[in-house]
Each structure stands twice: as structure tokens, then as C-alpha cells.
Amino acid sequence: MLELNxxxxxxxxxxxxxxxYQYIKKGIEEGDIPQGSRLPSIRYxxxxxxxxxxxxxxxxxxxxxxxxxxxxxxxxLTVLPLEQLLLSPFPRENPKESVENETPVRYDFKYGDIxxxxxxxxxxxxxxxxxxxxxxxxxxxxxPRQGDVGLRTELxxxxxxxxxxxxxxxxxxxxxxxxxxxxxxxxLLHSDNRSVAMENPGYGGSRSVFRNHGWSIDPISLEHDGMxxxxxxxxTASVAYITPSHQFxxxxxxxxxxxxxxxEWANHxxxxxxxxxxxxxxxxxxxxIPSLKALDTKGNVIYLGTYSKAFLPAARMSYIVLPKRLLExxxxxxxxxxQSVSPIIQKALYVFMNEGHFTGHIRRMRKVYxxxxxxxxxxxxxxxxxxxxIIGQKxxxxxxxxxxxxxxxxxxxxxxxAGVKVYGxxxxxxxxxxxxxxxxxxxxxxxxxxxxxxxxxxxxxAWFA
Amino acid sequence: MLELNxxxxxxxxxxxxxxxYQYIKKGIEEGDIPQGSRLPSIRYxxxxxxxxxxxxxxxxxxxxxxxxxxxxxxxxLTVLPLEQLLLSPFPRENPKESVENETPVRYDFKYGDIxxxxxxxxxxxxxxxxxxxxxxxxxxxxxPRQGDVGLRTELxxxxxxxxxxxxxxxxxxxxxxxxxxxxxxxxLLHSDNRSVAMENPGYGGSRSVFRNHGWSIDPISLEHDGMxxxxxxxxTASVAYITPSHQFxxxxxxxxxxxxxxxEWANHxxxxxxxxxxxxxxxxxxxxIPSLKALDTKGNVIYLGTYSKAFLPAARMSYIVLPKRLLExxxxxxxxxxQSVSPIIQKALYVFMNEGHFTGHIRRMRKVYxxxxxxxxxxxxxxxxxxxxIIGQKxxxxxxxxxxxxxxxxxxxxxxxAGVKVYGxxxxxxxxxxxxxxxxxxxxxxxxxxxxxxxxxxxxxAWFA
Numbered sequence: 001m002l003e004l005n006x007x008x009x010x011x012x013x014x015x016x017x018x019x020x021y022q023y024i025k026k027g028i029e030e031g032d033i034p035q036g037s038r039l040p041s042i043r044y045x046x047x048x049x050x051x052x053x054x055x056x057x058x059x060x061x062x063x064x065x066x067x068x069x070x071x072x073x074x075x076x077l078t079v080l081p082l083e084q085l086l087l088s089p090f091p092r093e094n095p096k097e098s099v100e101n102e103t104p105v106r107y108d109f110k111y112g113d114i115x116x117x118x119x120x121x122x123x124x125x126x127x128x129x130x131x132x133x134x135x136x137x138x139x140x141x142x143x144p145r146q147g148d149v150g151l152r153t154e155l156x157x158x159x160x161x162x163x164x165x166x167x168x169x170x171x172x173x174x175x176x177x178x179x180x181x182x183x184x185x186x187x188l189l190h191s192d193n194r195s196v197a198m199e200n201p202g203y204g205g206s207r208s209v210f211r212n213h214g215w216s217i218d219p220i221s222l223e224h225d226g227m228x229x230x231x232x233x234x235x236t237a238s239v240a241y242i243t244p245s246h247q248f249x250x251x252x253x254x255x256x257x258x259x260x261x262x263x264e265w266a267n268h269x270x271x272x273x274x275x276x277x278x279x280x281x282x283x284x285x286x287x288x289i290p291s292l293k294a295l296d297t298k299g300n301v302i303y304l305g306t307y308s309k310a311f312l313p314a315a316r317m318s319y320i321v322l323p324k325r326l327l328e329x330x331x332x333x334x335x336x337x338x339q340s341v342s343p344i345i346q347k348a349l350y351v352f353m354n355e356g357h358f359t360g361h362i363r364r365m366r367k368v369y370x371x372x373x374x375x376x377x378x379x380x381x382x383x384x385x386x387x388x389x390i391i392g393q394k395x396x397x398x399x400x401x402x403x404x405x406x407x408x409x410x411x412x413x414x415x416x417x418a419g420v421k422v423y424g425x426x427x428x429x430x431x432x433x434x435x436x437x438x439x440x441x442x443x444x445x446x447x448x449x450x451x452x453x454x455x456x457x458x459x460x461x462a463w464f465a
Numbered sequence: 466m467l468e469l470n471x472x473x474x475x476x477x478x479x480x481x482x483x484x485x486y487q488y489i490k491k492g493i494e495e496g497d498i499p500q501g502s503r504l505p506s507i508r509y510x511x512x513x514x515x516x517x518x519x520x521x522x523x524x525x526x527x528x529x530x531x532x533x534x535x536x537x538x539x540x541x542l543t544v545l546p547l548e549q550l551l552l553s554p555f556p557r558e559n560p561k562e563s564v565e566n567e568t569p570v571r572y573d574f575k576y577g578d579i580x581x582x583x584x585x586x587x588x589x590x591x592x593x594x595x596x597x598x599x600x601x602x603x604x605x606x607x608x609p610r611q612g613d614v615g616l617r618t619e620l621x622x623x624x625x626x627x628x629x630x631x632x633x634x635x636x637x638x639x640x641x642x643x644x645x646x647x648x649x650x651x652x653l654l655h656s657d658n659r660s661v662a663m664e665n666p667g668y669g670g671s672r673s674v675f676r677n678h679g680w681s682i683d684p685i686s687l688e689h690d691g692m693x694x695x696x697x698x699x700x701t702a703s704v705a706y707i708t709p710s711h712q713f714x715x716x717x718x719x720x721x722x723x724x725x726x727x728x729e730w731a732n733h734x735x736x737x738x739x740x741x742x743x744x745x746x747x748x749x750x751x752x753x754i755p756s757l758k759a760l761d762t763k764g765n766v767i768y769l770g771t772y773s774k775a776f777l778p779a780a781r782m783s784y785i786v787l788p789k790r791l792l793e794x795x796x797x798x799x800x801x802x803x804q805s806v807s808p809i810i811q812k813a814l815y816v817f818m819n820e821g822h823f824t825g826h827i828r829r830m831r832k833v834y835x836x837x838x839x840x841x842x843x844x845x846x847x848x849x850x851x852x853x854x855i856i857g858q859k860x861x862x863x864x865x866x867x868x869x870x871x872x873x874x875x876x877x878x879x880x881x882x883a884g885v886k887v888y889g890x891x892x893x894x895x896x897x898x899x900x901x902x903x904x905x906x907x908x909x910x911x912x913x914x915x916x917x918x919x920x921x922x923x924x925x926x927a928w929f930a
Binding site (some may be wrong): 010015016017018021051052054055057058061062112113114116119121125128129132133134135136137138139140141142143144149150153154169176177178179180183187188204205207208209211212213214308312313314315316317333334335336337338339340341342343344345354427 | 475480481482483486516517519520522523526527577578579581584586590593594597598599600601602603604605606607608609614615618619634641642643644645648652653669670672673674676677678679773777778779780781782798799800801802803804805806807808809810819892
């Protein structure tokens with residue numbers, strides 16, 4: 001029997017089973033694993049590599065489906081000859097998750113990862129299991145179009161207490177992620193003037209949705225305290241999309257004067273503002289910033305929130321608070337739509353909130369991220385001192401770092417060669433045209449304090465040593 | 466302490482807790498439940514009404530959130546005075562799910578309900594729990610953009626074996642429901658000629674998506690064997706949306722000649738066909754009809770499937786098979802998108818399929834629905850004989866019934882007065898203009914055979930006695 005010794009890396013963002021799959025596939029294609037050889041059993045390989053049986057099974061299943069392997073009675077998993085492969089009904093293609101890097105990634109400063117260690121996995125499993133005790137009608141059918149009534153009630157309460165948003169649960173629509181929520185909003189707003197004013201730089205995942213719905217984008221530059229409102233006033237856009245609590249990716253907070261000007265602009269021009277309040281829960285200095293929606297007396301603000309940062313990306317759940325004057329449009333245009341999030345996940349989150357765990361969880365996570373944030377800033381100061389400028393350091397789960405005399409490309413490449421993954425910001429700039437040529441993004445949510453410290457030390461060596 | 470005696474109806478499609486909530490709210494508003502009264506405890510009311518504690522709790526929570534009730538120490542849930550209500554931060558509005566009917570619904574021939582009794586709930590719970598044993602990275606983060614690799618691999622296998630669709634898992638995108646899938650497709654197809662040819666009548670839930678994305682709809686009438694292809698050839702549409710395996714709602718199967726003409730049309734006009742294969746698993750006569758996609762050699766068919774009919778609406782999961790030539794567009798336009806279905810649900814479904822339960826489940830459900838279908842046709846024949854015409858009786862989980870000398874409105878109203886809920890088809894016709902004035906839809910998936918038989922007996926009395 002064959003011995004497999006793949007180098008598996010849990011930090012580089014590629015699933016372990018994809019890595020294993022790719023390792024075996026490459027081995028077969030390059031002849032290192034000859035046809036007719038027997039692969040180790042799932043049990044054996046999982047024990048040898050210290051990964052779960054599920055993981056090995058996933059890799060094997062995929063290889064079988066693509067015709068690389070065959071399960072033979074009394075023999076086990078056998079490598080098929082490559083000629084036979086061409087007869088397989090499934091064309092071979094490389095999964096898009098393929099690993100291109102030569103150097104294994106040891107520290108991945110990826111944005112959006114949450115802290116897995118601190119997540120109350122057992123409690124969440126208990127909530128899921130409690131949700132599964134509900135009446136079968138609740139668990140098996142489509143569920144209410146706007147989402148679970150209990151969950152929306154909890155959410156309306158939370159939004160009032162935490163974000164100052166006054167809404168009834170009838171104004172809330174549960175959606176499956178920010179792109180889905182934004183797509184739904186654009187379906188309601190569909191008008192002749194499909195032009196949106198967006199912060200530049202801003203969140204690429206939202207800009208793409210506007211683009212893909214045929215909207216033109218008017219990029220509004222940032223001042224030191226956020227969107228340039230004078231510039232917005234010159235725009236002919238019918239909608240403004242903005243991240244006022246924590247500008248993405250720069251991190252500034254829109255001050256009250258600009259908020260009032262923004263609302264005044266919407267009122268005057270009869271426009272809508274889409275407020276994306278994606279991570280306002282994590283603020284480390286001063287008091288929490290109330291949402292823009294809290295100041296909106298005319299119903300011009302469409303509020304967009306997500307559970308991905310504050311709770312769990314894997315819930316794949318976001319929500320819209322519709323102004324009352326859009327409710328009728330929603331009920332008319334979306335009358336045939338079904339809810340998009342599984343009632344099981346919604347109910348589990350309802351249980352989690354209803355039992356009072358949600359605010360406690362956020363409080364705990366705020367402390368966890370505050371520590372990581374502190375560690376990252378300390379490490380940056382300690383190793384790099386005034387060679388770098390830190391941008392946006394009061395909130396959230398990422399920072400920007402500006403380095404003079406080096407391009408973003410060089411910064412990312414040199415870091416990568418040292419096993420540290422950092423990210424450029426060009427995708428956040430309109431048409432990829434960044435005006436800050438030496439900016440990298442460091443997400444710290446998913447890294448331990450130790451990894452942050454060591455990652456920054458490696459970064460220092462890669463950039464300056 | 467107050468005694469509550471609401472009439473709760475599990476058959477009418479409104480959640481029990483919404484019914485209870487509405488009962489109490491109405492009681493308070495109309496003074497039947499006076500201010501200051503104490504409501505029964507959750508335990509007491511759940512035992513009295515024989516509903517779960519969760520259900521009572523949900524209703525109470527909602528009433529508290531809206532300011533009707535308050536939990537007072539050592540006293541319990543107390544009804545607040547109505548003046549105080551007006552000071553509540555949450556404006557009172559009637560939930561859209563409100564019960565308008567006077568007569569309680571005893572038999573609901575709703576389309577889309579699955580058979581809850583036959584669903585393998587314990588097995589599904591086991592799969593969910595097994596999924597929860599996976600590595601935390603898999604269960605807590607966003608998951609791959611196109612969906613779980615294992616699930617897509619299983620799905621590619623299934624589609625090849627059951628539907629003749631040859632695709633690799635790289636062509637599959639997991640979506641959160643048909644509307645979400647179609648929206649994503651339209652974002653890829655965005656072109657100057659945003660015009661779609663659709664069967665008329667056809668599925669309203671898809672027509673709305675086209676409309677809400679700014680597409681114009683060219684309604685193509687049906688012949689006895691499906692879409693009028695001659696009429697399609699006159700159309701200038703750039704896309705055709707069709708349900709070839711089981712026309713919705715008429716139920717005919719598109720014959721091979723029309724399929725080839727359709728493919729030839731797409732090839733000739735360089736158009737795309739969106740094939741919505743929503744319930745092809747349930748076919749009761751003859752052999753299964755292979756999908757249109759199975760005949761598509763030029764990559765002009767975009768295949769759309771769902772787990773809602775074949776498996777579980779509450780999975781809220783559908784999928785697209787993209788032709789290879791759209792893959793690049795997808796990777797470009799949706800590079801910043803996240804997957805929209807929770808990895809937990811995806812993984813549970815992967816386990817269900819991977820352990821081999823899926824095809825067995827479909828086989829079993831086919832028998833269950835076949836029996837119900839048989840019962841419904843027998844009952845219609847027995848009670849109504851040639852007073853009604855049955856349309857589309859070879860597949861699926863619904864039928865159409867045509868009654869002469871009565872309008873759809875009368876049919877629905879008279880049935881309703883007798884406690885039987887049946888549905889008109891006007892929402893499936895372009896602009897609600899049905900050309901068949903006396904057509905009602907009978908969904909039978911969610912009703913027991915006994916209920917079907919008794920429901921039809923009541924229908925007979927309501928319509929003809």
C-alpha cells in the first residue's frame with residue numbers, strides 16, 4: 001500500500017480536503033502515484049495525517065467522481081489508468097481553490113475570518129439541536145417570506161438597543177448574505193436613474209452587485225473623516241451606498257455633521273441611502289457610534305446588517321430594515337418570492353438570541369478582538385516603528401498599513417515569500433485604480449495573538465531587513 | 466388568571482404561534498383581555514392547547530416586543546394599558562400573515578408543501594449532527610464561493626445518473642432558492658436586449674425575478690404539448706425560460722421534437738435557455754424524462770434545480786449548472802461574492818447524499834406522492850365525474866381542475882366557505898389575464914390521503930350540491 005505524505009496547511013485558506021485532493025490528483029497525473037496502486041484506507045490516512053475521516057472521505061469522493069480512483073471490492077481504492085480518465089463523464093478541471101503559492105502560508109492576515117477558538121461552538125450546537133425540537137411544520141417547509149417571526153422580533157429589539165434603529169419586525173427582511181440583500185434592495189429601487197454614489201475606496205463585494213445589476217457607479221472620494229459630501233452634492237446619483245460607522249476599508253467614522261448633511265442630501269434630492277453597518281459591534285475606543293438610520297426621520301435610509309462579523313459567517317445571514325414607504329413596493333414586487341435562509345438556521349439563531357447569549361457573545365468577542373487589535377498595533381510599533389503608518393485603528397477586525405518607498409505589489413509579494421499572506425486594497429478602488437500605492441490590509445480576526453506577533457516579526461524581516 | 470381558548474388551525478398555512486399571537490393581540494385591542502390581567506404561564510398554556518412551549522414562548526415574546534405584555538417579577542406576564550403601547554418604540558402593525566378568513570381552513574390544497582409525515586426527520590437530524598462534527602473551519606467560516614465541494618461532487622453524480630446532465634462540480638453554483646439562482650443568472654446575462662420568452666401561463670416566482678431585474682417578458686402561449694415554438698421563433702427575446710420536464714402549472718412534457726427545435730432556436734439566435742427542472746423527480750407514468758440540458762451539446766442551456774420539491778423546502782437550497790462558456794463570466798463578475806447557503810446545511814445534505822439516502826428517499830417519496838395522486842384522481846372521478854376536467858395528471862405534486870359554468874373566483878370562494886382552500890391560477894398568467902376562466906390548482910403534497918378524499922367530497926358539495 002502506498003504511503004502519502006502531503007504537506008497540509010491549515011492556515012492558508014484552502015480546505016484541507018482540497019489540498020489532499022490536489023496532492024493525490026497531481027501525483028496521479030505526474031505518475032508519482034502509478035495506476036493500479038491502492039490508496040490507504042480512510043481510517044489509516046486520517047490517523048496518519050491527524051485530520052478527520054470526513055476530510056479524507058471528501059478528497060477521495062471527489063477523486064472518484066472525477067474518475068481518478070475506483071472503489072474495488074476486497075481491494076479498496078485503486079488508481080485508474082489515465083486513458084480511462086478521458087472516458088469519464090466528468091471533464092477534469094482544476095478547482096478554482098487551487099494552491100498556486102510555492103511558499104506555504106504560515107500567517108494569513110485574511111479579512112473576514114472570525115476567531116474560531118472563541119466561538120461558543122457547543123452552545124451553538126445546542127441551539128441548533130433545540131431548534132430541531134420545534135414543530136415539523138416549522139422545520140421542514142419554506143417558512144415566512146420575510147424570515148422567522150421570533151428572530152425578527154429579537155432582531156428589532158437588538159437593533160433598537162444596540163444601534164438606535166427604531167423598527168418593527170414587519171420592516172425586517174432576512175437575507176442570505178450582503179450580496180443577496182443588496183440585490184433585493186436594487187430590485188425594489190429599480191428606476192430610470194440607476195446610478196449610485198459609493199465611497200472610493202469602498203467594499204468591492206457591494207460594488208460588484210451594483211455593476212451586475214446594470215447600475216453605474218459614481219465614486220466619491222474620501223476626506224480624513226469620510227465621504228466628501230460636497231462631492232456627493234455634485235453627483236446625479238439616485239442612491240448613496242455608505243459605511244458610516246466604520247468606513248470600509250479605511251476605518252474612519254462619519255461625524256455627526258456629515259451624517260446630517262447626508263440625510264439632508266437624501267431628503268432634498270429624494271434619494272435613498274443604503275447604510276451598510278457591517279461590523280459596528282467591534283469598537284475599541286470611545287462610545288459605540290449610533291447608526292445613521294437612528295437619525296433618519298424621513299425614511300430615506302435602508303439599513304443593511306449582517307451576522308457574519310458579529311456572530312458567524314457560516315450562518316450566511318444578513319438582514320435589511322426597509323423604510324415603511326418601501327414596504328408596499330416590497331410586498332408587491334416580491335410577493336412570489338420565498339425566504340432564502342433555512343428556517344433551521346434562523347430558528348437556532350432565534351434560540352441563541354432569545355436565551356440572551358447574543359449580547360454577551362458580542363461583549364466577549366469585543367474583548368477578544370480588542371486584545372488582538374492591541375497586539376497587532378503593539379507589534380507594528382515595536383518592529384516597524386515609524387516606517388509604517390497605521391490607518392483605521394479604533395474598530396473592526398482589520399487595519400490598513402501604509403509603507404513608503406514600496407509598492408503594494410512588492411509588499412504583498414515579499415510578505416508571501418516569507419510565508420505571510422497580506423492583501424492589497426486595489427479591489428476596493430474604483431476600476432482597481434488605487435491612489436495610495438503602498439497600502440496593505442491586515443485582517444486579524446482569525447489569527448491568535450501569538451500568530452499576530454510572529455507574523456508581524458516576519459513581515460518586518462520581509463519588508464525592511 | 467385568564468383562560469385563553471383560541472381556535473388554532475394547523476392546516477391553514479399560518480404558524481400556530483402567529484395565530485396565538487394574533488388571538489391575544491386582538492383580545493387586548495378589543496378589550497376582551499383587560500389591562501392588568503395576568504396571562505397563563507407558558508407551561509400551563511402549552512399543556513392546555515397541546516402545543517409546544519416554544520410556540521407559546523414565541524407568541525409571548527412577540528407580544529412583549531411590541532409592548533402588549535410585560536414580564537413582572539413575582540407576578541408574571543401582565544397586559545399593559547393601551548396608552549402605554551403608543552409610547553412603545555415599536556410601531557404596531559399587523560403581520561402580513563394575518564388570518565382574514567372567517568371559516569377555518571380544514572383542507573388546504575396548497576402547492577409546494579411536501580409530505581411531512583414521510584420525511585425522514587430523524588435521519589436528517591442525524592446528518593445535521595454528523596455535519597456538526599466536521600472541522601470548525603468548515604462549520605464557522607463562509608465556505609467556498611460556489612458551495613461545498615463534496616456536495617457539488619455528489620450533485621454532479623446525481624444529475625448525471627438521474628437527469629442525464631453531464632457536468633463537473635466546477636460548473637455547479639449552490640444558491641439559496643430559485644429566485645436567488647435566477648437573479649444570479651440574470652446578473653451574468655446582463656445585456657442590451659433584456660427580453661425573455663416565457664411560457665404563459667408559467668411560474669410567477671420566476672416571472673417576478675425577470676421583471677424586478679428590468680427585463681421585459683414576451684409571453685409565449687402553450688399548445689397541447691407545451692411552448693409554441695413557432696411563436697418563440699417570432700420573438701426577439703435573448704433568453705427563453707422554460708419548464709420542459711413538467712410544465713408549470715399545466716403539467717405537460719415537452720416532446721423530443723420541440724426540445725430539438727428549442728435547442729436549434731438557441732443555437733441559431735445565439736440565445737440562452739434557462740431550464741427550470743423543479744420537480745422532475747416525481748413522475749408516475751412511463752419513464753423519467755431526461756432533462757433538456759442532457760441534449761445540449763453547444764452549451765446554450767443553463768440548468769436550474771432545487772432541493773425544495775425532491776427533498777426539503779427548509780433546506781432553502783437550489784443550484785445552477787453553468788455552461789462552460791459562462792464560467793469565466795461568473796468568475797469575473799462574482800469574484801467578490803460569498804456563498805449564500807450555510808455550510809452547515811450544505812454539509813448535512815452532503816452527508817445525506819454521500820451515505821446514499823438521497824436516491825432512496827426520492828424513490829420512497831415518489832411512491833407516497835403516487836398514492837396521493839391516485840387518491841386525488843379517484844376522488845375527483847368518484848365525486849365529480851365528468852363535471853370537471855383534470856389537467857396534467859402524470860407527474861408532480863399538483864393538478865389543475867377545470868370546471869365549466871363557474872368562474873375561478875366563485876370556485877375558490879365557495880370552496881373556502883366550506884373550509885377547503887384551493888387556489889386560482891391567475892398569478893401564473895401574464896398580467897393576471899388568464900384565458901381559462903375556471904381553473905383551480907390542487908396541490909396534494911402536504912395532505913394525507915384521507916384528507917384528500919374528504920377534501921374532494923367537501924369540494925363537490927361546495928361546487929355542485
